[in-house]
Amino acid sequence: MAEKVSHKSLLEQARQLESEDDFTGAIAKYNEALSNDPLTIAAYNRLMIIYRKQKAYKKELEIINKGIKSLEDHAHQTRASWMKAHRKAAKLSQALAKSLGQIDAKGKMTSEDPVITGWKRRKAIVLKRMKTP
Structure with a gap:
């Protein structure tokens, strides 16, 4: 039976392959x-x-979209499970967040993770490059 490789080890192996220009392996x-x-x-x-x-912009766009979706879904699930587990505190927190302008009237956050913001900027650049020959 093959030994399971640690997550950190996978990333290190990928970086090593990348530094050796083995992009397929990385x-x-x-x-x-x-x-x-x-x-x-x-x-x-x-x-x-x-x-x-x-210059594989279509693949880059797929990765950007996958990353954004993963982070947004995780944030939403984490928030929803916390709110369900802490109903009273959530109600108070939501009222405070609304008064501070951190969430809108529908309860949606008005700011987002800086990583997602950066990836959305990158997405706009990729889309622009895909349109120009």
Whole structure:
């Protein structure tokens, strides 16, 4: 039976392969890391860089979208489970957040994770590059 490789080890192996210009191997290791933990920001970032270097903008866009969705879904699930477990505190927190302008009338956050903001900027650049020949 094969020994399970640690998450940190996968990322280190991927970086090593990347430094040796073995992008196919690095991509496989980064994807393996993401299948183990879909919230690995470093793996998304490195994949975006590899695809950018290869001018594979469609693949880069797929990774950006996957990363944004993973982080947004996780934030939403975490918030919803906390609110369910702490109903009284959640009601007070929501009222305070609304008065401070941190959430809108529907309860949606008005600011987002800086990583997601950066990836959305990158997405706009990729989309622009895909449109120009």
